[in-house]
Amino acid sequence: PASDPNLVERARKAKEALGERLFVLGHHYQRDEVIQFADVTGDSFKLAQQAAARPEAEFIVFCGVHFMAESADILTGPGQQVILPDLAAGCSMADMATFDQVEECWEALEDAGLADGVIPVTYMNSSADIKAFCGRHGGVVCTSSNAKRALEWAFEQGKQVLFLPDQHLGRNTAVLEMGMSLDDCVLWNPHRPNDMAAVADARMILWKGHCSVHGRFTAESVDDVRERVPGVNVLVHPECRHEVVLKADHVGSTEHIIKTLQAAPAGSSWAIGTELNLVKRLAGMFPDKNVSFLDKTVCYCSTMNRIDLPHLVWALESLVLGETVNRITVEADTAHWARVALDRMLALP
Ligand code: 13P
Ligand code: SF4
Numbered sequence: 001p002a003s004d005p006n007l008v009e010r011a012r013k014a015k016e017a018l019g020e021r022l023f024v025l026g027h028h029y030q031r032d033e034v035i036q037f038a039d040v041t042g043d044s045f046k047l048a049q050q051a052a053a054r055p056e057a058e059f060i061v062f063c064g065v066h067f068m069a070e071s072a073d074i075l076t077g078p079g080q081q082v083i084l085p086d087l088a089a090g091c092s093m094a095d096m097a098t099f100d101q102v103e104e105c106w107e108a109l110e111d112a113g114l115a116d117g118v119i120p121v122t123y124m125n126s127s128a129d130i131k132a133f134c135g136r137h138g139g140v141v142c143t144s145s146n147a148k149r150a151l152e153w154a155f156e157q158g159k160q161v162l163f164l165p166d167q168h169l170g171r172n173t174a175v176l177e178m179g180m181s182l183d184d185c186v187l188w189n190p191h192r193p194n195d196m197a198a199v200a201d202a203r204m205i206l207w208k209g210h211c212s213v214h215g216r217f218t219a220e221s222v223d224d225v226r227e228r229v230p231g232v233n234v235l236v237h238p239e240c241r242h243e244v245v246l247k248a249d250h251v252g253s254t255e256h257i258i259k260t261l262q263a264a265p266a267g268s269s270w271a272i273g274t275e276l277n278l279v280k281r282l283a284g285m286f287p288d289k290n291v292s293f294l295d296k297t298v299c300y301c302s303t304m305n306r307i308d309l310p311h312l313v314w315a316l317e318s319l320v321l322g323e324t325v326n327r328i329t330v331e332a333d334t335a336h337w338a339r340v341a342l343d344r345m346l347a348l349p
Contacts, residue, residue, distance in 0.1 A: 003032075003033035003036075003309050004309065007033075007309045007310060007313050008033075008036075008309070010313045010316075010317065011037050011309065011312055011313050011316060012037075014313065014316035014317050014319070014320050015037060015316060017320045018059065018316065018319055018320060020056060020057065021057060021058045021059060021319075022057060022058070022059050022061065022316070022319065023039055023040075023054040023057035023059070023060050023061070024037055024038050024039045024040075024060075024061045024063065025038060025039070025040055025041075025042070025047050025050060025051065025060060025061070025062050025063065025064065025072070026038025026040070026041045026042075026063040026064070027041070027042070027043070027044070027047060027063065027064035027065070027068060027254075027304065028041060028042070028043060028254040028255070028258070028277075028278045028281075029064075029254070029274075029275040029277050029278055029301050029304040030063045030064065030277065030304060030307060031277055031305060031307070031308060031309075032277070032280075032281060033308065033309040034063050034307055034308065034309060034312055035063070035281070037063075037312060038063060040053075042255060043143065043144065043145055043253040043254040043255035043256075044068060044124045044125070044143040044144070044145075044253075045124070045143040045144075045145045045146060045253070045255070046255055047062075047064065047068060047072070048068075048071050048072070048075060048124065048143070048342065048345075048346070049346065051071065051072035051075045051076055051082075052075045052076060055076075055077050055080070057080065058079065058080060058081065059080070059081050059083060059319055059324070060072055060076060060080060060081070060082045060083065061083045061085065061312070061315055061316065061319075062082055062083065062084055062328070063085065063307050063312065064084075064089070064304070064307070065084075065089045065090060065091045065094075065303055065304060066084060066087070066089060066090045066091065066094070066127075066328070067091055067094045067124065067125055067126060067127060067128075068124070069082050069083075069084040069328040070127065070128040070328055070330050070338075071124065071128070071131070071338075071342060072328075073328050073329055073330050073335070074128060074131075074330055074335045074338050074339050074342060075339070075342060081324050081327050082327065082328045082329075083315050083319075083324065083325065083326050083327055083328070084307075084326050084328050085307050085311040085312050085314070085315040085326060086306040086307050086308075086311045086326070087326050088303070088306050089303050089304065089306040089307050090303050091125055091303055092211070092212050092303070093123075093125050093165055093166055093209050093210060093211045093212075093239075094125050094126050094127055094130075094165065096165045096190075096207070096208070096209035096210070097122075097126055097127075097130055097164050097165035097190070097207055097209055098127075098129075098190075099127070099129040099130065099133065101190040102120075102130055102133055102164065102190075102207075103133070104190070105162070105188055105190065105207075106120075106133075106137070106162075108194065108196065109162070109199070112196045112199070112200060114160065114196075114199065114200055115137075117158050117159035117160055118158055118159070118160045118161070118162050118205070119137075119138060119139050119140075119154040119155075119157050119158035119160070119161050119162070120133065120134045120137050120138075120139035120161075120162045120164065121134065121139055121140055121141075121142055121150055121151060121154050121161050121162070121163050121164070121170075122134045122139065122140075122141055122142070122163075122164040122165070122341070123141075123142060123143070123144075123147075123163075123164065123165060123166045123169055123170075124141055124142065124143045125165070125166060125211075126141075126164055126165055128330045128334050128335065128338045129334055129338075130164055130165070131337075131338035131341045131342060132333075132334040132335075132336075132337035132338040132341070133337075134164075134338075134341040135336075135337035135338055135339070135340035135341035135342075135344075136337045136340075138157060138158075139154065139162075139341055139344075140153060140154060140341055140344040140345050140348075141338075141341045141342050141344070141345040142345055143253065143345070144169060144237065144238050144239065144252070144253040144254075145252070145253040145255060145256060146345065146348055147169055147170075147173040147177075147238070148173050148177045148178060149348045149349065150345060150348060151163075151173055151174065151178060152178070153344075153348055155203075159203075160202065160203055160204070160205060161203070161204050161205065162188070162205045162207070163204055163205065163206050163207060164207045164209070165207045165209030166207075166209055166210060166211065166239060167187060167206040167207060167208055167209060167210060168210055168211070168214070168215075168238065168239050168240060168241055168242065168245075169238045169239055170185070170204055170206045170207075171185050171204070171206055171242050172238045172240075172242055172245045172251065173238065174203070174204045175242065176242075176245060176246070176251070180203060180204065182242075184202060184203040184204055185202060185203070185204040185205075185206050186198050186199055186201070186202035186204070186205055186206065187206050187208050188205050188206065188207050188208060189208045190207070190208065191208075210239070210241075211239040213239075213275055213299055213300070213301045214236075214237055214239035214240045214241075214273070214274065215239075215240075215241065216295060216297065216299050217236065217240050217241070217244045217273045217294050217295055217299075218241070218243075218244065218295075219241075219243045219244055219246075219247055221244070221273070221294050221295045221296075222234055222244060222247040222248060222271075222273075222294070223247070224296075225271040225292070225294060229269050229271065229290070229292065230269075231268075231269055232269040232270065232271050232292075233249045233250065233264070233268060233269065233270050233271070234247065234248040234249050234250070234270075234271050234273070234294065235248065235249065235250040235251075235252075235257055235260055235261075235270055235271070235272050235273070236248040236250070236251055236272070236273030236274065236294065237251070237252070237253070237254065237257065237273060237274040238251050238252070238253075240273050244273060248273065254274060254278060257272060257274060257278070257282070258278075258282065261282055261285075261286055261289065261291065262286075264286075264289055265289075266288040266289060267288065267289070267290075268289055268290070269289070269290040269292075270282075270289060270290065270291050270292070271292050271293070271294045272291065272292070272293060272294055273294035273295075275299065275300060275301045275304065276293060276298060276299050276300045277300060277301075277304070277305070279291065279292075279293045
């Protein structure tokens, strides 16, 4: 549905009143009604870079999810405040690796005499605590656009990688981009005892986490769309299961998905395996191409969708009135070590 014109006008006025004091970042999965107010849109990597790009802005309003706003707080200066318009905008994948679970895993690796050779690598989609854990233990953060480079860097430092928390991004990158075999990977289940002999033999120790949105695409979704749409190109996000990515034609981050469609010839057909707000936007942006959703069922990210126009207007108007609502702050020691891991990512060649 079209955005409420009254709210659109209020958001516009509040932005105007705040001027250069305000910088609005928007992830590609945000609703159209919100993304229209973003000064910069991007994938997780671009948004992490951009967070630090406007040191003069007092307020960074982050239209995305909690782990992204935490990273923005870590990467911005002390005089800057990061605001998440709805605090319920979390990420179920990030919640699948808690600090205590990761500490327990590390203790088990230490007891088995393995920890010295293990480099922890965490996907951006994790809490600041987990990023700090990686910073303290010589590890790095990665996003879907630099996972291969981060893994190459990690394997230069150690014999094994503990990859948190998305098993699919870890497996897809190791097997499809780095030439490892499925047997080089072992799953770490935080809820059950793990086979330490198998863990010792693996190169990649994959945390048993996943994205419930991308997890809904199946190999049958790909077969089905190929039957329905002759000549279709299947383009998916690396958070999809391995068998889906194996069957796809192209894989990449949200920014990569957009660039691939931009470069595609008019008249070509594309089935996209990622969140629905982005796929619908792409269909509107490229009317000369046949863009469809990879699955027949609707697949929004419910937490990304928590940021809606009423919450954005509330956050902006509060700032105009001199009140900061929903500020995201990361405790100093955690922020320090998380920054170490984030800076290692930002310095990757
Ligand atoms: P991108 O970094 O590809 O935008 O992926 C982000 C994501 O999954 C947000 O949940
Ligand atoms: Fe988290 Fe998946 Fe939503 Fe991304 S799409 S924010 S990984 S739940």
